[in-house]
Amino acid sequence: MNRKALALLAALALVLTGCASNDADQKAGDRITIFAAASLQGVFDDLAEQFTAAAPEYSVAPIVYDGSQALATQIVEGADVDVVAFANEASLQPVTAKGITGTGAIFATNTLQIAVAPGNPKHIVGLADLAKPGVATVLCAPQVPCGTASRTLLDSARVTVKPVSEETNVTSVVTRVKQGEADAGLVYKTDVAAAGDALTGITPAGADAVVNRYPIAVTKNAEAPKAAQAFVDFVLSDAGRKVLERYGFGLP
Template identity: 80%
Template sequence: MTKKLLALLSALALVLAGCGGTSDDSQADGGAITIFAAASLQGVFDDLAEQFHTANTQYSVAPIVYDGSQALATQIVEGADVDVVAFANESSLTPVTEKGITDAGTIFATNTLQIAVAPGNPKNITTLADLAKPGVSTVLCAPAVPCGKASQTLLGNAKVTVTPVSEETNVTSVVTRVKQGEADAGLVYKTDVAAAGDALTGITPDGADAVVNRYPIAVTNNAPSAAAAQAFVDFVLSETGRKVLEQYGFNVP
C-alpha cells in the first residue's frame, strides 16, 4: 500500500511539474528578448520596450544593446545570441542576411540628416559648404556606419569636401562631441538633434530630403525567444509603435 501511494504521489508530482513549466508561457522559448539596435534608436526603443512590456507583461526585454549598425552586424555574424535586430540602413543588414541569420526584414522607420551645432550657432553655419570653411571643426560618422555613408552621399551631392576632426563609430559619439564643444558641427540624424533638446541646434541643409535612411527590423531565424521577439516586432510595426516613432521625429512608411 505504501509503495502504491508513493508511486501515485510521484506521478502526481511529475504532472504538477509539467504544468508548472508550461502554465506561464511568457518566455518559454528562451528568456528575455535580446535586441541589437542602431545607436540612433536608443531613446525611442527604450520607450517602445517599456510600452511593449506594459502591454505584454508575459514578455520581458533585456537591456538593449546599442551601437553603430556595422559593429552590431559584426557581432551577430560572429555568433552573438540575439532575437531582434534593428539597423539604421538596409546595407548594414546585408552581412547578416548573407549568413542566413535573418531575412531582409521590414522597413519600420526613415530618417534624414541635419547639421548639429551649439545653441546660438556661434559659427553661423547655415550650409554644407560652411562645414569646409577654415576655422570650422566638423565631426562625422565613419563612412562604414550608416550615418557616415549618408553624410558622404549628402556632401558628395553638394560637391562639398570636408576634412573631419574625427570620424566616429556611431552617431551618438558625434552628438556627444558637438555637445561637449569638441567640434563646431556634426552631421547627425534629425532625431538626434530633437533628442538633445536645448543642447543642440539643428540646421536642415539643402538636399537632405534626397538622402533618406531606411531602418529595417527583423527576427533572427534561430532566435532564442522567437515568439516574444516576433511579438515585439509586431508591436513596433503596430499603430501604437508608429505613433511612438513619430513622437521621436522618425518618419514611418
C-alpha cells in the first residue's frame, strides 16, 4: 500500500475515533445517575420509566437505593451522582454543607404505620403494644430518617420499645416483618401499600403529626446537569405528582 493510501486510512481512523468519542460524550451527558432513599424504590423506578418514555433523548442509570444517611455519606466522600432524593431534609444537610447541592425542593411527604403480618396474629392495635413482652419489634436505626421519625412518634406517645434489631434502611425493616423474623415494625405507609397482601398496616395515634418531607436536588457538579434538571422537573410536574400519589405519598 502506498504512502498516500496509508495517510488516507490514518486520517479516516482519526475521524471515526473522534466521532465515537463525541457519541460517547453525548451519551454520558444524557445519562442520569440518581441516589434515592430506600422508601422511594417502587415509585422512582416508575418515574424513571415514564420520564425516559416522555424524553427518550435521556436515560437513567440503575438507581442506587439505600438509607438516606448512607447515601449522604457516599456522596460527601466523592460518589458521582446527578440527582439526590432523600427521605427527610436533615439527611441532605451534610451534602448541602459541603456545597454539593443546594437545599433542593420538597416533592413528597410520608408518615408511619405499624407493619404486621396478615391477620395481625399478635393483635397489635397501637404503639403501646410494641413494648409488650412477647412482641418482637424491629425499627430503623436512629440516624436513618424512618428511625428518627419512629423515635419522635414513640417519644410523643411515651412508649419505650426495645427493638430486636435496628436496620439501616426501611426496606430491611419491611423484609424482616414479611419473613416472620419480627412481629411488627415501624415503616412508612407507602411501604405497607407496596407490600400488598404480604403486610397489614396499622396507623397509630399521632402518626399524622410526624411527617417526613422528601427533598430532591441536582448536584452542582452533575455530569448530566441538563438531563438531571429535566428529571427533577418531571418529578415536580403534574404527571410526576400523580405517580407519587398513586404510590401513597403525600404532596407538599
